[in-house]
Amino acid sequence: MRRPHPSRRRGIRSLLLGVAVLCAGTGLAGCDASGSGASDGTIAFLLPDVKTARYETFDRPFFEARVAELGDYDVLYSNADQDAAEQQRQAESALAAGTDVLVLDPVDARAAVSIVAAANAQGVPVVSYDRLIAGGDLAYYVSFDNEKVGVLQATAFVSAVEAAAGPDAGVILVHGSPTDSNAALFREGARGVIDDSGLRILAEYSTPDWSPDKAQDWVAGQLAQFGDEIAGVYAANDGTASGAVAALKAANVSPWPVVTGQDAELSAIQRLLTGDQHMTVYKAIKPQAELAAEVAVALLNGDEVTAPLEVDGTPATLLDPVPVTVDDIAETVVADGFWSIDDICTSDYAAACAAAGLD
Numbered sequence: 001m002r003r004p005h006p007s008r009r010r011g012i013r014s015l016l017l018g019v020a021v022l023c024a025g026t027g028l029a030g031c032d033a034s035g036s037g038a039s040d041g042t043i044a045f046l047l048p049d050v051k052t053a054r055y056e057t058f059d060r061p062f063f064e065a066r067v068a069e070l071g072d073y074d075v076l077y078s079n080a081d082q083d084a085a086e087q088q089r090q091a092e093s094a095l096a097a098g099t100d101v102l103v104l105d106p107v108d109a110r111a112a113v114s115i116v117a118a119a120n121a122q123g124v125p126v127v128s129y130d131r132l133i134a135g136g137d138l139a140y141y142v143s144f145d146n147e148k149v150g151v152l153q154a155t156a157f158v159s160a161v162e163a164a165a166g167p168d169a170g171v172i173l174v175h176g177s178p179t180d181s182n183a184a185l186f187r188e189g190a191r192g193v194i195d196d197s198g199l200r201i202l203a204e205y206s207t208p209d210w211s212p213d214k215a216q217d218w219v220a221g222q223l224a225q226f227g228d229e230i231a232g233v234y235a236a237n238d239g240t241a242s243g244a245v246a247a248l249k250a251a252n253v254s255p256w257p258v259v260t261g262q263d264a265e266l267s268a269i270q271r272l273l274t275g276d277q278h279m280t281v282y283k284a285i286k287p288q289a290e291l292a293a294e295v296a297v298a299l300l301n302g303d304e305v306t307a308p309l310e311v312d313g314t315p316a317t318l319l320d321p322v323p324v325t326v327d328d329i330a331e332t333v334v335a336d337g338f339w340s341i342d343d344i345c346t347s348d349y350a351a352a353c354a355a356a357g358l359d
Contacts (some may be wrong), residue, residue: 150189
């Protein structure tokens with residue numbers, strides 16, 4: 001197995017978007033946890049949970065496919081299922097197996113610093129994927145402009161709530177996991193917009209593990225307390241939005257509040273069609289995952305590359321998120337092939353699709 005000298009790895013600090021320096025071969029690799037045993041190197045890809053649909057549905061297959069296109073490399077894949085201790089064990093196992101590059105989306109941004117330190121001690125570069133790890137010598141960070149995600153959500157939220165219930169309507173805020181560094185950025189972006197509006201924040205909550213069930217329970221409690229005073233539910237992602245919607249339906253709420261989301265999950269796109277959810281945020285995961293794969297291969301090969309910006313001293317690329325309402329489905333997620341009309345417009349949603357011009 002070819003492994004660049006640690007001093008070369010530590011000197012690699014950046015990446016040009018598109019990674020033009022890569023001279024990729026055309027051979028296909030076996031991208032699974034077992035590895036072929038005769039590859040040009042190994043990349044560990046560690047994701048945080050299975051509750052967020054995107055990771056298994058999009059991030060993993062896009063990442064593995066791009067690595068396979070770039071040459072004969074093995075991918076050691078693990079998903080921590082929202083367990084920071086398990087992710088620590090997975091990383092230790094990958095390092096013990098001789099991985100050349102670690103691509104890590106942390107369960108807990110602070111706890112993951114110990115993973116980075118262990119990798120650094122072995123001269124293994126770490127790419128912080130989607131969520132920024134809160135310390136350590138990171139080789140690269142690839143994500144979206146996460147504060148902008150919150151701004152996009154809140155801008156649509158404030159406009160819709162004000163139009164439906166007036167400029168001083170009451171709202172509740174369902175934020176993301178307190179251990180997720182991105183959740184803090186979503187919150188910061190959203191609060192900046194909501195605080196500048198006249199809307200009244202009745203209550204807010206940080207959802208442990210991004211759990212839809214916990215979001216549902218909390219929203220149910222707020223409905224019992226505030227009732228129809230709640231004109232809007234800011235939900236930080238589509239999973240927490242699904243919990244909020246379940247609570248709203250169980251309580252037979254009318255008029256229906258404005259509900260936000262993020263990630264453009266299939267169920268969320270369908271909720272846009274039925275009016276249960278007002279908006280989501282589409283993040284083009286394919287270019288994110290493919291760029292991370294290109295970064296990893298470049299680092300493995302010791303190629304010197306450059307980055308468009310730095311975030312907390314780490315070379316980084318931040319991709320642009322896109323807001324999606326029922327009026328934008330065709331030109332965003334469908335146009336990009338993220339979801340097809342057949343995916344979205346099942347028999348239960350045929351009438352709603354026809355009304356939205358998606359049939």
